[in-house]
Amino acid sequence: MENSQVIGIDLGGTAIKLGRFSQDGSCLQSLTVATPQPATPEAVLAVMVDAIAQVDPDNQTIAIGVGTPGPADATGRIAQIAINLPGWLNIPLADWLETKTGKPTIIENDANCAGVAEAWLGAGSQFRNFMMLTLGTGVGGAIILDGNLFVGHQGAAGELGLITLQPDGPMCKSGNPGSLEQYTSVQAIRRMTGCEPIELGMRAQSGDVKALEFWQEYGRYLGIGLTSLIYVLTPQAIVIGGGVSASFEFFYPAVKAEIEKRVMPTSRAGLQILPAQLGNSAGMVGAAKLAWRKAGGQGAGGRGQGDKE
Structure with a gap:
């Protein structure tokens, strides 16, 4: 071959x-x-x-x-x-x-x-255990355990964006109201701000205070969602991809702060949070x-x- x-x-x-x-x-x-x-x-x-x-x-x-x-x-x-x-x-x-x-x-x-790709040639290539979130129109996920993609006994594991964030939040197509996707997807950003993520990223880049505040709140939501996943999986790394990850630098500090506040040190020892590399x-x-x-x-x-x- x-x-x-x-x-x-x-x-x-x-x-x-x-x-x-x-x-x-x-x-x-x-x-x-x-x-x-x-x-x-x-x-x-x-x-x-x-x-x-x-x-x-x-x-x-x-x-x-x-x-x-x-x-x-x-x-x-x-x-x-x-x-x-x-x-x-x-x-x-x-x-x-x-x-x-x-x-x-x-x-x-x-x-x-996307998770397999990042494990092969991208940001996850140095880790045996990591998870990936794709922040796009929806929020997808992938779990790599001991170098292998974990798909569960029926093949549908890893729907990380569908975990519950707010029990009484906006309805999700999955049927789970208030899912993480309803606060961190492109569609959620549009609903909450009336703007496209790329526009909010450009405004943040130029120092716009409201845009920077939005990304801080966005990072808080994402950090809270990741907290639940970290406690379950204790990964070496979390790789963030999808279109919204273009603004990683603006929401990462809030994500990191939320995780450090909520996750015991024993469950996040050495944890790295990285932007995806393969776009x-x-x-x-x-x-x-x-x-x-x-x-x-x-x-x-x-x-x-x-x-x-």
């Missing part, structure tokens, strides 16, 4: 990002295409198959990994649900792609893919890593391993 290549795909509500990767994680060719609207499973499959042919015109790849915006089943075969994609309920996407392309395929939650490419990089695991014959057992070899 020395000169082999795989395809990593990041399926989003507005765009599908694909890359052809070598075994060391180098992206040899990439492509971004619009997600069809409405994004029905059949329409998305057709666009994916066409895009795969463009990224791999000479049919050099040996496996495919796909990150989807929702949980996959424990075998990495079925997209169980995707809240922002219509008609996505227990879709056998891996089977469909294998039939169309003839290549072994594995699927995974997109935040888990918007993390989803397809992690999907490619899963494809390498699939190609190596590990099947579901190798699902999402952080690869510290």
